[in-house]
Amino acid sequence: MKRDIKKEAFREFIAREGLKSTRQRDIILDFFLSAKRHMSVEELYRGLRARHPGIGYATVCRTLKLFAQSGIAHEIHFGDGQTRYEHLVEGEHHDHLVCTVCGTIAEFENKTIEALQKAVADSHGFIIRSHRMELYGLCAKCAK
Amino acid sequence: MKRDIKKEAFREFIAREGLKSTRQRDIILDFFLSAKRHMSVEELYRGLRARHPGIGYATVCRTLKLFAQSGIAHEIHFGDGQTRYEHLVEGEHHDHLVCTVCGTIAEFENKTIEALQKAVADSHGFIIRSHRMELYGLCAKCAK
DNA sequence: TGTATATTGATTATCATTTTCAATTAGGAG
DNA sequence: CTCCTAATTGAAAATGATAATCAATATACA
Numbered sequence: 001m002k003r004d005i006k007k008e009a010f011r012e013f014i015a016r017e018g019l020k021s022t023r024q025r026d027i028i029l030d031f032f033l034s035a036k037r038h039m040s041v042e043e044l045y046r047g048l049r050a051r052h053p054g055i056g057y058a059t060v061c062r063t064l065k066l067f068a069q070s071g072i073a074h075e076i077h078f079g080d081g082q083t084r085y086e087h088l089v090e091g092e093h094h095d096h097l098v099c100t101v102c103g104t105i106a107e108f109e110n111k112t113i114e115a116l117q118k119a120v121a122d123s124h125g126f127i128i129r130s131h132r133m134e135l136y137g138l139c140a141k142c143a144k
Numbered sequence: 145m146k147r148d149i150k151k152e153a154f155r156e157f158i159a160r161e162g163l164k165s166t167r168q169r170d171i172i173l174d175f176f177l178s179a180k181r182h183m184s185v186e187e188l189y190r191g192l193r194a195r196h197p198g199i200g201y202a203t204v205c206r207t208l209k210l211f212a213q214s215g216i217a218h219e220i221h222f223g224d225g226q227t228r229y230e231h232l233v234e235g236e237h238h239d240h241l242v243c244t245v246c247g248t249i250a251e252f253e254n255k256t257i258e259a260l261q262k263a264v265a266d267s268h269g270f271i272i273r274s275h276r277m278e279l280y281g282l283c284a285k286c287a288k
Numbered sequence: 289t290g291t292a293t294a295t296t297g298a299t300t301a302t303c304a305t306t307t308t309c310a311a312t313t314a315g316g317a318g
Numbered sequence: 319c320t321c322c323t324a325a326t327t328g329a330a331a332a333t334g335a336t337a338a339t340c341a342a343t344a345t346a347c348a
Contacts, residue, residue, distance in 0.1 A: 020345050024295080058296080058297065062337090082335080097270050112260055117257070117279055124283075128281040129282070130280045164313080164315075164324090166325090293347105304335100309329095312325105316321100316323095317323105
């Protein structure tokens with residue numbers, strides 16, 4: 001199960017970096033992996049507080065940063081001043097369709113576009129390390 | 145000349161919205177249009193202060209927002225916590241190659257990718273209003 | 289079990305903007 | 319040209335999200 005693979009990956013990261021496994025990190029990781037894909041720090045914090053009132057905002061921020069460092073999650077910024085985190089599925093990359101009306105975020109992947117990005121980069125002598133692509137507009141529901 | 149077209153467009157916007165034309169707005173617009181394409185608020189402010197010490201940071205921020213509203217400029221966020229503005233060339237869209245080492249930003253445009261984006265959106269029943277695409281990595285210089 | 293070190297939560301700081309507000313300025317009416 | 323009202327300005331304070339600080343606490347290895 002993917003969830004366990006990520007837990008394992010994070011455990012390895014913790015060990016590799018000489019960090020410690022803590023109750024809070026376990027709780028946050030569990031909640032993060034069971035929640036919807038794109039969560040802002042604020043949403044995560046609120047959700048966690050419901051069951052675990054003792055957890056501090058700073059700890060949530062720090063732990064999410066660790067998830068990103070460990071490779072099991074990814075930071076995303078949609079330009080609204082909120083940092084969001086999404087859990088990554090092993091080496092897979094996807095892009096986003098962001099509805100500007102209801103805020104819904106859909107994902108997509110397109111190998112042809114990625115090949116073209118590579119071609120564009122090559123023509124500039126540029127080496128791609130990562131990319132982001134977001135299409136903003138109206139989702140099917142809001143377009144009606 | 146493009147610069148004058150934008151000045152004219154901003155003048156019209158000012159009139160249409162019942163706003164006023166001021167010395168500061170003229171100075172900021174001139175500097176903005178003559179500066180390089182992607183400027184952070186901070187860079188703009190510093191550059192302006194060199195010649196016009198009286199201009200306040202708040203005024204620069206406010207005026208740049210007006211440029212964006214009027215359509216002659218566009219806000220961009222690269223996820224580093226700095227808002228950047230670029231002047232738009234009439235309806236033209238372009239994407240960015242961002243060097244994560246030296247910070248250089250190159251532009252590109254690719255009609256094929258845009259057509260594919262449209263196709264992806266269509267398949268989701270999504271209507272695109274705008275998009276952003278950024279490729280992060282090493283520019284030709286830094287890759288050596 | 290002891291102990292050095294990482295982690296935590298609360299609080300404070302930071303950083304880039306935004307807002308506030310009194311003083312100033314623009315620009316239409318007269 | 320002069321008044322007058324509303325928009326604008328600059329300085330300072332406020333905001334909002336995240337990051338750093340620090341004393342208290344928890345973890346993991348010897």
